Amino acid sequence: MPDxxxxxxxxxLIGAVTARLPQGPDVLLGxxxxxxxxxxxxxxxxxxxxxxxxxxxxxxxxxxxVDIGHKAAAQNLSDIEAMGARPTSLVVGLxxxxxxxxSWALGLASGLGDExxxxxxxxxxxxxxxxxxxxxxxxxxxxLDGGPAVTRSGARPGDVVAVCGRxxxxxxxxxxxxRGFRTPRAVVEAHRRPAVPYxxxxxxxxxxxxxxxxxxxxxxxxLGHVAVxxxxxxxxxxxxxxxxxxxxxxxxxLGADPLxxxxxxxxxxxLVACFPAEVSLPERWTVIGVVSSGEPGVTVDGASYGSAGGxxxxxxx
Amino acid sequence: MPDxxxxxxxxxLIGAVTARLPQGPDVLLGxxxxxxxxxxxxxxxxxxxxxxxxxxxxxxxxxxxVDIGHKAAAQNLSDIEAMGARPTSLVVGLxxxxxxxxSWALGLASGLGDExxxxxxxxxxxxxxxxxxxxxxxxxxxxLDGGPAVTRSGARPGDVVAVCGRxxxxxxxxxxxxRGFRTPRAVVEAHRRPAVPYxxxxxxxxxxxxxxxxxxxxxxxxLGHVAVxxxxxxxxxxxxxxxxxxxxxxxxxLGADPLxxxxxxxxxxxLVACFPAEVSLPERWTVIGVVSSGEPGVTVDGASYGSAGGxxxxxxx
Numbered sequence: 001m002p003d004x005x006x007x008x009x010x011x012x013l014i015g016a017v018t019a020r021l022p023q024g025p026d027v028l029l030g031x032x033x034x035x036x037x038x039x040x041x042x043x044x045x046x047x048x049x050x051x052x053x054x055x056x057x058x059x060x061x062x063x064x065x066v067d068i069g070h071k072a073a074a075q076n077l078s079d080i081e082a083m084g085a086r087p088t089s090l091v092v093g094l095x096x097x098x099x100x101x102x103s104w105a106l107g108l109a110s111g112l113g114d115e116x117x118x119x120x121x122x123x124x125x126x127x128x129x130x131x132x133x134x135x136x137x138x139x140x141x142x143x144l145d146g147g148p149a150v151t152r153s154g155a156r157p158g159d160v161v162a163v164c165g166r167x168x169x170x171x172x173x174x175x176x177x178x179r180g181f182r183t184p185r186a187v188v189e190a191h192r193r194p195a196v197p198y199x200x201x202x203x204x205x206x207x208x209x210x211x212x213x214x215x216x217x218x219x220x221x222x223l224g225h226v227a228v229x230x231x232x233x234x235x236x237x238x239x240x241x242x243x244x245x246x247x248x249x250x251x252x253x254l255g256a257d258p259l260x261x262x263x264x265x266x267x268x269x270x271l272v273a274c275f276p277a278e279v280s281l282p283e284r285w286t287v288i289g290v291v292s293s294g295e296p297g298v299t300v301d302g303a304s305y306g307s308a309g310g311x312x313x314x315x316x317x
Numbered sequence: 318m319p320d321x322x323x324x325x326x327x328x329x330l331i332g333a334v335t336a337r338l339p340q341g342p343d344v345l346l347g348x349x350x351x352x353x354x355x356x357x358x359x360x361x362x363x364x365x366x367x368x369x370x371x372x373x374x375x376x377x378x379x380x381x382x383v384d385i386g387h388k389a390a391a392q393n394l395s396d397i398e399a400m401g402a403r404p405t406s407l408v409v410g411l412x413x414x415x416x417x418x419x420s421w422a423l424g425l426a427s428g429l430g431d432e433x434x435x436x437x438x439x440x441x442x443x444x445x446x447x448x449x450x451x452x453x454x455x456x457x458x459x460x461l462d463g464g465p466a467v468t469r470s471g472a473r474p475g476d477v478v479a480v481c482g483r484x485x486x487x488x489x490x491x492x493x494x495x496r497g498f499r500t501p502r503a504v505v506e507a508h509r510r511p512a513v514p515y516x517x518x519x520x521x522x523x524x525x526x527x528x529x530x531x532x533x534x535x536x537x538x539x540l541g542h543v544a545v546x547x548x549x550x551x552x553x554x555x556x557x558x559x560x561x562x563x564x565x566x567x568x569x570x571l572g573a574d575p576l577x578x579x580x581x582x583x584x585x586x587x588l589v590a591c592f593p594a595e596v597s598l599p600e601r602w603t604v605i606g607v608v609s610s611g612e613p614g615v616t617v618d619g620a621s622y623g624s625a626g627g628x629x630x631x632x633x634x
Contacts, residue, residue: 029466034399034529035459037362038362040361041360044345044355044356045354045458047442047458049409079351079352092366093366125364130373131370137452212351214351
């Protein structure tokens with residue numbers, strides 16, 4: 001096989017990529033036609049899309065192709081989870097420089113396919129084009145399987161707020177990599193590949209979650225979207241938020257505040273949801289706050305938090 | 318409103334764009350949450366995606382933002398049509414340089430939304446990120462409404478081959494623009510904004526089309542995909558292919574062969590389909606060839622055609 005995608009050509013690359021992508025039970029017609037056909041058993045389909053641009057959302061010198069594929073899939077699958085849905089499929093648009101190694105493109109495909117397979121979803125189609133820098137667009141589809149869609153707008157005063165999954169880990173990894181380090185490995189790997197709490201979205205919906213979103217921009221920023229959409233105040237209790245010992249160690253070495261990573265760091269793709277107070281939550285959900293009435297917004301221990309805005313993809317890095 | 322998308326910010330831009338996007342009857346939950354929810358009435362969803370990169374798939378000095386939006390939507394809606402399906406929705410990823418005028422981004426959104434509205438589809442969600450050059454990813458969803466998916470693999474010896482929509486027009490426009498001209502307007506506009514024969518895909522399916530695809534890479538190239546997928550020979554009759562007088566005029570002025578534009582030019586998003594010979598076709602379908610058995614491939618008047626390969630997105634412009 002040629003070394004670069006330019007030598008291999010569009011159709012050659014599509015063929016090589018497609019061969020790495022097993023098709024799951026929801027796929028009625030897989031890659032190779034004008035469109036794919038996917039099951040939508042209850043007559044509804046959940047859909048979300050993200051665009052990742054090299055040097056903005058990932059760096060080829062910080063993450064390998066497999067990790068970037070995992071991360072690109074994970075952040076979209078997480079958006080499906082956040083509706084209380086089960087991911088069924090992905091379609092991927094890939095822009096590649098002509099000199100990109102074929103092995104890189106195949107690694108990306110493997111990462112995308114393997115992450116999707118964690119939830120039984122499949123990469124069912126895509127597009128490959130030439131681009132001066134690597135661009136990856138991922139669209140995920142999901143099924144609610146007869147259940148309710150959990151939006152951001154249903155939180156009610158009296159609800160509790162709970163989180164499932166890691167927070168602050170990807171930010172810690174980003175801070176480490178930004179300073180030129182490659183360790184500690186646990187946080188660097190958390191930056192490279194989020195650990196989405198798959199299945200927790202459907203679980204939350206079945207437990208009666210009133211509102212939910214995934215934490216991609218930062219806990220307080222994303223809770224801010226829920227607060228505004230629901231017209232409520234969300235107060236987070238700092239003492240209830242888990243700051244892992246590993247994060248404390250890294251923060252101490254870097255002279256940083258690990259709580260701020262947990263409260264405002266993005267890209268971990270945890271899920272945060274509101275539940276009626278009487279709901280008994282499984283162990284992987286941690287109650288971190290409460291919902292009350294008032295001017296919509298988010299507070300920490302009853303007060304506004306310094307850098308609570310989350311990151312704006314235009315302004316931040 | 319600020320002049321540039323960098324000043325307006327991610328959330329400001331998303332808000333301004335979303336305000337331009339009316340939501341149609343298939344939209345169960347529109348923009349603003351982690352994912353959208355769209356109707357998939359027969360329990361299946363048709364999905365396709367394309368990635369467009371500035372200076373590769375469009376040029377901002379050749380086409381305005383509204384035209385680029387129309388074209389980006391059209392080429393995806395056409396891929397839904399090519400399955401015999403009805404487009405229901407689009408999601409869009411948009412990468413923008415910080416100095417991009419807000420008016421450009423809003424124009425793109427208008428073009429996307431207006432093209433989708435031609436078929437009753439809606440832009441239901443998306444992502445906006447910073448990028449050094451403009452990148453547009455579009456994913457389209459569609460419904461088969463209980464009908465069969467028409468793939469590329471069902472053509473049978475004895476079928477007729479028919480085309481619906483324009484061929485060669487976008488290529489003529491491209492040739493004109495490449496030489497620095499801006500007229501004739503009809504072909505330049507055909508390059509900027511394809512005239513997809515909406516509804517013809519569902520029509521073909523209901524008439525019993527055995528195979529179908531949209532003409533994005535060039536008639537002979539795309540028929541080649543059908544021939545290989547179906548394991549048949551497709552012979553196109555040159556005298557049956559319509560070469561519009563406008564194309565002849567432009568080709569004469571440029572010293573080019575207009576038939577080659579019709580046979581190999583891309584981006585018009587016509588539909589080409591195979592039908593049992595006894596089917597009575599509506600007037601907008603023109604029979605241009607026949608299907609027979611043999612070594613899979615495409616011929617013109619029984620012989621191979623010089624530049625029949627269609628364009629490879631890596632090699633061509």
